[in-house]
Amino acid sequence: MSFLQVQGLAKRFGTSCVFEKVDFAVEKGEFVCVIGHSGCGKTTILNILAGLDAASDGVVIMDGREVAGPSLDRGVVFQGHALMPWLSVLKNVAFAVRSRWPAWNRVQVQVHSQKFIDMVGLNGAEHKKPSELSGGMKQRVGIARAFAIQPKMLLLDEPFGALDALTRGNIQDELVGICAATRQTVFMITHDVDEALLLADRILLMSTGPGARIAEIVDNPLPKPRARHEIHHDQRYYRTRNHLVDFLVNRSKTYQMEEYRNETRLRRRN
Amino acid sequence: MRSRLLAGTLSLLLLGILVGAWHLATLPKGAVAAADSEYAKLVGAQAAVGSKSAFPSPADLGQKLLEHVRDPFYDRGPNDKGIGVQLAYSILRVLLGFSLAALVAIPVGFLIGMSPLVYRALDPFIQVLKPISPLAWMPLALFTLKDSNVSAVFVIFVCSIWPMLINTAFGVASVRREWLNVARTLEVSPVRKAFMVILPAAAPTIMTGMRISVGIAWLVIVAAEMLVGGTGIGYFVWNEWNNLSIANILSGILAIGLVGMALDFFFSRLQKAVTYAE
Numbered sequence: 001m002s003f004l005q006v007q008g009l010a011k012r013f014g015t016s017c018v019f020e021k022v023d024f025a026v027e028k029g030e031f032v033c034v035i036g037h038s039g040c041g042k043t044t045i046l047n048i049l050a051g052l053d054a055a056s057d058g059v060v061i062m063d064g065r066e067v068a069g070p071s072l073d074r075g076v077v078f079q080g081h082a083l084m085p086w087l088s089v090l091k092n093v094a095f096a097v098r099s100r101w102p103a104w105n106r107v108q109v110q111v112h113s114q115k116f117i118d119m120v121g122l123n124g125a126e127h128k129k130p131s132e133l134s135g136g137m138k139q140r141v142g143i144a145r146a147f148a149i150q151p152k153m154l155l156l157d158e159p160f161g162a163l164d165a166l167t168r169g170n171i172q173d174e175l176v177g178i179c180a181a182t183r184q185t186v187f188m189i190t191h192d193v194d195e196a197l198l199l200a201d202r203i204l205l206m207s208t209g210p211g212a213r214i215a216e217i218v219d220n221p222l223p224k225p226r227a228r229h230e231i232h233h234d235q236r237y238y239r240t241r242n243h244l245v246d247f248l249v250n251r252s253k254t255y256q257m258e259e260y261r262n263e264t265r266l267r268r269r270n
Numbered sequence: 271m272r273s274r275l276l277a278g279t280l281s282l283l284l285l286g287i288l289v290g291a292w293h294l295a296t297l298p299k300g301a302v303a304a305a306d307s308e309y310a311k312l313v314g315a316q317a318a319v320g321s322k323s324a325f326p327s328p329a330d331l332g333q334k335l336l337e338h339v340r341d342p343f344y345d346r347g348p349n350d351k352g353i354g355v356q357l358a359y360s361i362l363r364v365l366l367g368f369s370l371a372a373l374v375a376i377p378v379g380f381l382i383g384m385s386p387l388v389y390r391a392l393d394p395f396i397q398v399l400k401p402i403s404p405l406a407w408m409p410l411a412l413f414t415l416k417d418s419n420v421s422a423v424f425v426i427f428v429c430s431i432w433p434m435l436i437n438t439a440f441g442v443a444s445v446r447r448e449w450l451n452v453a454r455t456l457e458v459s460p461v462r463k464a465f466m467v468i469l470p471a472a473a474p475t476i477m478t479g480m481r482i483s484v485g486i487a488w489l490v491i492v493a494a495e496m497l498v499g500g501t502g503i504g505y506f507v508w509n510e511w512n513n514l515s516i517a518n519i520l521s522g523i524l525a526i527g528l529v530g531m532a533l534d535f536f537f538s539r540l541q542k543a544v545t546y547a548e
Contacts (some may be wrong), residue, residue, distance in 0.1 A: 040368035050455055052451055052454060052455065070451075070454040070455045070456075070457060071455075071457060072455075072457050074455065075455070076452075076455045078448055078451070078452070080448060082446075082452050084449055084452070084467065084470070084471075085546040085548045086470045086473075086544075086546040087470075087546060095456070095466065096452075098458050099456035099457060099458050099462075100456070112391070129546070129547065130548075131546070131547035131548060157385070186356065187272060190305060211373070222530075233368075
């Protein structure tokens with residue numbers, strides 16, 4: 001049985017359906033990316049996995065247990081970093097660490113927090129407030145906070161969407177390194193095809209809503225370890241990349257119609 | 271730096287013009303007229319005949335202020351206490367009523383801000399009670415509490431409660447959703463969430479409410495003390511009106527302004543201390 005199983009997940013608001021029949025599984029230590037146009041319900045799926053939102057239908061089972069609410073087993077890196085602006089970098093991370101291990105003393109919390117701040121390359125900035133940090137540094141703190149509670153699974157909601165290309169590249173490299181070192185299970189939303197090819201082991205392609213589905217699951221053929229400055233020399237890189245881009249540009253819209261036709265054809269036949 | 275210096279100079283200039291005009295307006299005049307002897311006894315012979323204004327000159331006021339500053343804390347019976355003693359009574363009443371109001375308004379505001387149900391249930395009461403002049407409660411307070419001192423504190427309590435209550439509720443209700451989501455994913459207990467996330471997030475708005483409250487309380491205490499009498503700066507001003515000592519009335523007014531400014535400054539400092547940059 002897979003580590004994370006998502007079965008028949010659907011979200012509806014009244015009569016309008018955001019997505020439905022969403023099925024997929026994630027293995028332990030796997031990095032899975034979801035790509036899709038905005039409005040297809042990617043963030044809603046992530047929020048349901050996090051336990052912050054409830055599905056209209058379907059179940060999420062992680063590590064043999066149904067997900068029924070937020071839990072320290074699942075760390076979340078939010079789209080807008082969501083740091084508490086009145087706390088310093090260290091205290092933001094320590095807040096999470098203290099939530100995870102309430103019995104720890106001050107020194108233990110501090111040492112553990114510092115370790116993860118160093119991991120994302122922010123040593124020297126631990127006493128700064130979020131308002132004194134650049135966008136990339138803020139997102140790094142968000143990542144450190146999520147990793148610091150050592151969750152069974154990490155959920156990343158377009159963490160690099162707001163960053164410039166250079167900063168994004170640097171943090172992606174760091175994330176590759178951290179994930180390789182920690183064997184962390186990750187579920188990440190992105191709209192960046194190159195990012196998905198660099199980070200993900202498998203890529204879920206979502207069709208355009210309303211009534212979005214997971215149209216295709218693409219295995220990343222590029223071998224690990226992947227480095228940003230090397231992967232584009234691999235022949236399979238552009239083949240896969242073209243496939244993904246084709247999907248986003250063309251098939252994500254027509255998929256729905258085909259699916260609809262198939263279903264009505266089936267119904268007629270019965 | 272230069273613009274600050276310029277502003278300071280301009281302020282001094284304005285003060286100079288004001289005092290100068292005041293001085294000219296209160297200069298003794300040559301006119302002689304018969305005066306009522308009773309009136310002359312009250313305001314002084316020169317003022318009664320119109321050769322000198324009953325209104326003190328800047329120099330008179332300055333002399334009076336010097337007396338007050340030299341000996342602010344004397345106590346020669348119920349009708350003759352130093353201005354410092356009177357101010358202390360007023361400040362004590364304001365702080366007492368204000369603190370009691372904060373103890374009620376902040377927790378209740380928290381509850382209202384967190385629960386839309388409680389908000390809707392309490393809203394009609396707040397809307398009706400908020401616009402009532404706090405002094406309108408005075409007779410009721412005197413009747414039920416049977417003590418003028420306690421009644422004055424009660425009036426301060428009533429007038430301080432609304433801005434704090436409304437601002438706390440608003441601040442708590444508008445805490446960013448993502449911070450609450452962080453707390454939820456970290457399985458933070460409700461008490462810890464209230465103190466570690468909601469309170470610091472809403473603190474600037476709560477402090478704004480406290481600053482408005484203390485300002486209103488300081489306005490109301492003067493009127494309240496004029497009503498209940500006995501002690502306090504409001505009573506002092508009214509008592510000096512009965513004594514027809516305009517210089518003392520002016521001293522009282524000036525003292526009220528200065529203390530009000532100090533209270534506001536203190537709370538603006540507190541507000542700055544809890545404000546965070548996003």
